[in-house]
Amino acid sequence: MASDPRIALVDDDAAVRDALKWLFASRGHSVASFESAAALLADRDPSRFSCLVLDLRMPGMGGMELFQTLVGRGYCPPTLFLTGHGDVPQAVAALKQGAVDFLEKPFDDNALVSLVENCLSLDTERRGAWERRRQIERRLGDLTPREREVMALFLDGKLNKQIADELDISMKTVEVHRARVLEKMGVKSAVELANLLKELD
Structure with missing residues (x-):
């Protein structure tokens, strides 16, 4: 298992966080879990992760606002949203703003792991292009x-x-x-x- 987690999970429900940490660990992935958007934003560098799994509806800052904040900061890793049935329109709006996908609760474990692994692959491609842009911008500067x-x-x-x-x-x-x-x-x-x-x- 990777010692430095590549997946960040943000969900205010401790039971969900524990279940998903176990699920990802069983598939060889380590996860850093956060109980709130503020906790992730306080991390040393949220962009270091290769995939974000965000609960759309949370107390305080919700998943959508967190996603928009990270996009505004520069590089936002490929992002998946976990949603309740009533949040589907908001999840669709997130897709239009660059999120990779969303899953309605309760979701299929295999489907979630598959989407996360797609995000991990996508991160390699996107991060390379982002780093290249930053390098060009530094040269222009x-x-x-x-x-x-x-x-x-x-x-x-x-x-x-x-x-x-x-x-x-x-x-x-x-x-x-x-x-x-x-x-x-x-x-x-x-x-x-x-x-x-x-x-x-």
Whole structure:
């Protein structure tokens, strides 16, 4: 069993938490369980988990509000909701906002484990893309305001002389800025840079 839990379970019902911890342990997965949304948010880093299993209806902050809070923070792991029958419309709304799926209580154990394992696989794919975006954004953040101006113009297809005229600087200065932009962004050409920035779209 993994020593560092990849699954986070948030449910205010202790009996549900205990039952699901046992279920996941029986399938080789370790779980960190939390009695409330606030408890998860107080964790050292909720985004470290690879799957979130959230009860939709809880005292205080509910599962939907917790999910929206985590999405607003940056990376939100693939999320499943556990719902009562009357909460299905809200669960469907969560799907539209990026949740992976929901299960109505009482649910089938095998169905839940299967969905969680799908989330664990999905996390690997999503987290890689998210880390890549963060890396590109960090590189962009290292550019000076002038380097950003030069970059925008050469990505617009303008020649060095046109950029120099537009910014009222020498062609040599444009060349220096252009070279620094490519170096900081980790690419060798404007085409490579354009393709890199498309990953942020």
